[in-house]
Amino acid sequence: MRRIRANAIAILTVAWILGTFYYLWQDNKPQSSPSSSASQTRGRGHGQKVVSGRLEIHRDDRTIPGVVHLCHQTEISSLQLLGGLDEKAYLAGKQLKPGDDPYRDHAFNLQESDRLGSERAIRDTRHYRCASLNYDADLPSTSIIITFHNEARSTLLRTIKSVLMRSPPSLIQEIILIDDFSSDPEDCQLLSQIPKVRCLRNGRREGLIRSRVRGANTASASILTFLDSHCEVNTDWLQPMIQRVKEDHTRVVSPIIDVISLDNFAYLAASADLRGGFDWSLHFKWEQIPIEQKMARSDPTQPIRTPVIAGGIFVMDKSWFNHLGQYDTHMDIWGGENFELSFRVWMCGGSLEILPCSRVGHVFRKRHPYDFPEGNALTYIKNTRRAAEVWMDEYKQYYYSARPSAQGKAFGSIADRLTLRRKLNCKPFRWYMENVYPELRVPEQEAVSSVLKQGGLCLETRGTEALGLAECRTIGISRPHSQRWELIEPLLRQQDLCLAISAFTAGSKVKMEPCNAKEPRQKWKPKGTALQHMVSGLCLDSQTPTGPPVITQCRPQMASQSWEPQIIT
Ligand code: LR7
Ligand code: MN
Numbered sequence: 395m396r397r398i399r400a401n402a403i404a405i406l407t408v409a410w411i412l413g414t415f416y417y418l419w420q421d422n423k424p425q426s427s428p429s430s431s432a433s434q435t436r437g438r439g440h441g442q443k444v445v446s447g448r449l450e451i452h453r454d455d456r457t458i459p460g461v462v463h464l465c466h467q468t469e470i471s472s473l474q475l476l477g478g479l480d481e482k483a484y485l486a487g488k489q490l491k492p493g494d495d496p497y498r499d500h501a502f503n504l505q506e507s508d509r510l511g512s513e514r515a516i517r518d519t520r521h522y523r524c525a526s527l528n529y530d531a532d533l534p535s536t537s538i539i540i541t542f543h544n545e546a547r548s549t550l551l552r553t554i555k556s557v558l559m560r561s562p563p564s565l566i567q568e569i570i571l572i573d574d575f576s577s578d579p580e581d582c583q584l585l586s587q588i589p590k591v592r593c594l595r596n597g598r599r600e601g602l603i604r605s606r607v608r609g610a611n612t613a614s615a616s617i618l619t620f621l622d623s624h625c626e627v628n629t630d631w632l633q634p635m636i637q638r639v640k641e642d643h644t645r646v647v648s649p650i651i652d653v654i655s656l657d658n659f660a661y662l663a664a665s666a667d668l669r670g671g672f673d674w675s676l677h678f679k680w681e682q683i684p685i686e687q688k689m690a691r692s693d694p695t696q697p698i699r700t701p702v703i704a705g706g707i708f709v710m711d712k713s714w715f716n717h718l719g720q721y722d723t724h725m726d727i728w729g730g731e732n733f734e735l736s737f738r739v740w741m742c743g744g745s746l747e748i749l750p751c752s753r754v755g756h757v758f759r760k761r762h763p764y765d766f767p768e769g770n771a772l773t774y775i776k777n778t779r780r781a782a783e784v785w786m787d788e789y790k791q792y793y794y795s796a797r798p799s800a801q802g803k804a805f806g807s808i809a810d811r812l813t814l815r816r817k818l819n820c821k822p823f824r825w826y827m828e829n830v831y832p833e834l835r836v837p838e839q840e841a842v843s844s845v846l847k848q849g850g851l852c853l854e855t856r857g858t859e860a861l862g863l864a865e866c867r868t869i870g871i872s873r874p875h876s877q878r879w880e881l882i883e884p885l886l887r888q889q890d891l892c893l894a895i896s897a898f899t900a901g902s903k904v905k906m907e908p909c910n911a912k913e914p915r916q917k918w919k920p921k922g923t924a925l926q927h928m929v930s931g932l933c934l935d936s937q938t939p940t941g942p943p944v945i946t947q948c949r950p951q952m953a954s955q956s957w958e959p960q961i962i963t
Contacts, residue, residue, distance in 0.1 A: 705732025
């Protein structure tokens with residue numbers, strides 16, 4: 395009897411567990427037709443690392459026709475969309491010649507892109523719950539800004555057309571194209587024939603950063619939307635982003651960026667569990683949302699906070715963009731501006747998020763299809779160095795250790811950007827590290843043991859707190875701990891005790907106390923051969939060879955302020 399009851403309980407438990415799993419699975423299942431899914435990664439940009447994530451592959455033939463689906467209220471025909479532009483002639487004007495390498499000019503398969511035509515259906519890749527969300531009826535309109543340099547005609551036209559087809563017309567104030575000095579000026583002229591499209595051509599190559607600023611400066615809507623020139627926007631992509639910015643103008647929002655295959659142009663759903671991150675060399679990467687945040691997400695339509703954005707596709711209030719200093723226009727061509735913008739937004743009072751109910755496809759490439767007048771590596775170093783120097787405070791040392799080749803490379807003047815940072819009263823990078831990106835680990839520093847020598851004497855500890863100078867005892871391993879220091883910026887350590895000032899005024903004694911890297915009294919940095927207390931700006935001074943060390947006004951050359959570290963092994 396007892397066994398039967400135990401069996402029944404076991405069966406019921408298993409059934410309950412299976413039922414729960416089935417329910418959760420149903421909840422996550424995409425709404426539309428069955429399709430193959432495969433474990434892959436989000437596409438990548440140049441040198442970008444990726445983490446594995448789920449990426450569902452959906453072939454075009456299984457999709458709902460995009461135009462019918464999207465234009466249900468307006469039924470805009472292709473002809474009306476393009477106004478005076480003769481699409482066929484435009485596309486035929488530049489075509490691959492037989493025998494040409496289809497990857498040569500654009501680093502994607504041009505033949506496939508051309509074959510697709512200018513409009514095609516793509517699968518609605520959002521979580522099904524997104525479709526039932528409501529947005530304000532009176533959302534403000536936006537200026538779409540697309541900068542391009544020698545973009546293929548078919549990809550650029552598909553970007554523009556997808557915007558016109560898949561956005562409520564009232565939300566599109568205008569589409570501003572900036573032709574960044576492409577070889578053929580005709581593309582710009584021809585595309586200007588499309589209603590709502592304006593095209594400005596640069597008189598010389600400026601790079602995407604200055605081009606976007608030019609576009610933003612001429613925009614007439616109160617909200618800016620940036621897109622790359624090889625995108626396809628998906629169903630209801632715009633409303634969630636404008637809604638979030640309307641509710642709080644300090645939010646800078648981006649969509650989930652789906653992958654358009656550079657080989658066959660299949661539109662692939664990207665994982666909804668990723669956010670933007672980076673390593674200390676300032677390379678962008680997609681990374682999993684931290685597990686605690688993932689567990690706390692009961693609603694898959696909720697925004698995802700992100701430490702950085704990929705950079706190309708985002709929506710931002712125009713006055714907030716201007717207030718925060720637009721972009722650093724001394725950055726050239728490509729790269730780094732996404733970090734600079736992301737740090738600035740977070741540190742100066744805004745926030746960055748990815749909205750899962752907004753999806754935009756992008757052709758991820760493996761190389762740049764265009765040239766960099768100053769070279770790719772130097773340009774990336776210049777741009778990221780500017781970002782590090784202006785925004786990363788003492789953490790820039792990790793950037794330089796991860797990218798030693800950046801040291802000594804020219805990066806121009808950053809005075810204007812430092813003034814901007816002061817004027818906006820932005821928080822320190824430490825705040826960003828603690829509150830926005832605590833998952834970014836600071837590299838372990840190798841502890842170097844040394845004595846701190848002044849003349850023939852060495853700095854030593856006496857008892858638990860006190861310090862003084864004494865004759866150096868230099869016999870290797872047997873050296874007593876009291877003269878052995880570890881310099882791990884900003885701390886000056888002896889095991890668990892650190893050198894601290896007792897007060898912030900000149901003449902205050904120093905003492906030893908338990909280490910705490912956040913304690914302002916314990917922060918030191920080398921200044922020549924002197925040791926400067928970072929907060930008070932005063933220097934460690936022995937005053938007299940026998941007296942207790944104190945902090946005094948820094949005077950370079952003063953023997954009593956000179957502490958030569960001598961490494962001991
Ligand atoms: O000199 C140039 N002038 C330009 O107008 C160089 C480029 N461009 C245009 C170019 O035609 C394109 O429309 O600028 C746009 C971006 O250039 P891409 O497509 O070569 O860049 P990307 O997609 O490899 O790079 C990502 O990182 C860049 C860093 O500077 C920019 O922020 C891109 O906008 C950004 N793209 C995205 O965020 C899309 C998602 C990719 C990822 C990750
Ligand atoms: Mn791109």
